[in-house]
Amino acid sequence: xxxxxxxxxxxxxxxxxxxxxxxxxxxxxxxxxxxxxxxxxxxxxxxxxxxxxxxxxxxxxxxxxxxxxxxxxxxxxxxxxxxxxxxxxxxxxxxxxxxxxxxxxxxxxxxxxxxxxxxxxxxxxxxxxxxxxxxxxxxxxxxxxxxxxxxxxxxxxxxxxx
Amino acid sequence: xxxxxxxxxxxxxxxxxxxxxxxxxxxxxxxxxxxxxxxxxxxxxxxxxxxxxxxxxxxxxxxxxxxxxxxxxxxxxxxxxxxxxxxxxxxxxxxxxxxxxxxxxxxxxxxxxxxxxxxxxxxxxxxxxxxxxxxxxxxxxxxxxxxxxxxxxxxxxxxxxxxxxxxxxxxxxxxxxxxxxxxxxxxxxxxxxxxxxxxxxxxxxxxxxxxxxxxxxxxxxxxxxxxxxxxxxxxxxxxxxxxxxxxxx
Numbered sequence: 270x271x272x273x274x275x276x277x278x279x280x281x282x283x284x285x286x287x288x289x290x291x292x293x294x295x296x297x298x299x300x301x302x303x304x305x306x307x308x309x310x311x312x313x314x315x316x317x318x319x320x321x322x323x324x325x326x327x328x329x330x331x332x333x334x335x336x337x338x339x340x341x342x343x344x345x346x347x348x349x350x351x352x353x354x355x356x357x358x359x360x361x362x363x364x365x366x367x368x369x370x371x372x373x374x375x376x377x378x379x380x381x382x383x384x385x386x387x388x389x390x391x392x393x394x395x396x397x398x399x400x401x402x403x404x405x406x407x408x409x410x411x412x413x414x415x416x417x418x419x420x421x422x423x424x425x426x427x428x429x430x431x
Numbered sequence: 432x433x434x435x436x437x438x439x440x441x442x443x444x445x446x447x448x449x450x451x452x453x454x455x456x457x458x459x460x461x462x463x464x465x466x467x468x469x470x471x472x473x474x475x476x477x478x479x480x481x482x483x484x485x486x487x488x489x490x491x492x493x494x495x496x497x498x499x500x501x502x503x504x505x506x507x508x509x510x511x512x513x514x515x516x517x518x519x520x521x522x523x524x525x526x527x528x529x530x531x532x533x534x535x536x537x538x539x540x541x542x543x544x545x546x547x548x549x550x551x552x553x554x555x556x557x558x559x560x561x562x563x564x565x566x567x568x569x570x571x572x573x574x575x576x577x578x579x580x581x582x583x584x585x586x587x588x589x590x591x592x593x594x595x596x597x598x599x600x601x602x603x604x605x606x607x608x609x610x611x612x613x614x615x616x617x618x619x620x621x622x623x624x625x626x627x628x629x630x631x632x633x634x635x636x637x638x639x640x641x642x643x644x645x646x647x648x649x650x651x652x653x654x655x656x657x658x659x660x661x662x663x664x665x666x667x668x669x670x671x672x673x674x675x676x677x678x679x680x
Binding site: 285286288289290291292293294295296298301305355356359360363364367378380381384385387388389391392395396398399420423424427428430 | 443445447448449450451452453454456462465466469472473476477480483484487561562609610614617618621622625626628630631633634
């Protein structure tokens, strides 16, 4: 077998053996027909597009976390000033801070931050349902939207993680 | 080492991502593997939430009922063991008795004594002043013949065994396949704090979970976690027992 490492892939510059028809790293058809090359580029473009879409979805999910932080904090203060309920104020302050921290963490570790954000959100829904079963159906459409956005964010983050 | 391409059957003598003969992508991509672990984690948590709702409804419907208590505990145990079966080979390794490390063992005994006293005093005070509730783990079992024994079984023995298996065992291993070791420790501690259903308690359960996760990660065993968890719960229960008997009457 003749092996020279002088050859490199046109696209990703990975060194190739002379008998290789395709790049072992990116799959570029080094000796392929025009059609194969076109197919390769089409596939690459699609993947890039997917990655850009994933970035957008992660950002939307992060914004949801910030919105949740805002809502929770506002309700906490509202409960405190209307009913002088210190318990609600402290609970919601802790919850709001956790949402804020997870939102900020999303830019560094999107997968972990969004997964924990999703679990946190689902848990709050369940806790309020336990305290007051009538809350389950209240704003059910918003609940589904928030869950879907966070879930999509989690899987998008997973798809572009290296 | 060589790989055989599944599409054109050519043998390749090096590590490649694409077959150099036919261009087929080899290896199941890491994204696919990660997705299946992620699915399992989400299903595990969703199942747990469903379990929490059902058990809460049952407690409300049948208060002070031993068979309901036992049924709920058994369902939780079955749930955790069931999920652990997905990864039983790796999880069984965590039950090997570790080489005796006096330092860690000493820490596992002293730390929970300290944490139990601090938590019992501060959280008891917080709950009473903020919400006007005084939760006592012991008094919940007074309707039974041997309340202390049942309380020890249900709060000090069973939770450490099955929560450690569920969170430091199954969940920890699944998260390791999705995120880095450090983030796994943080995420399991976070989820462990969430399932206690109290955002006030989050303040101490999260760091408690970080310590349990760190020890699990460093020594690859569940035993230290079980010891810490058991002593902590046991001491909290004993403080409640003392409070009940000496300040109630």
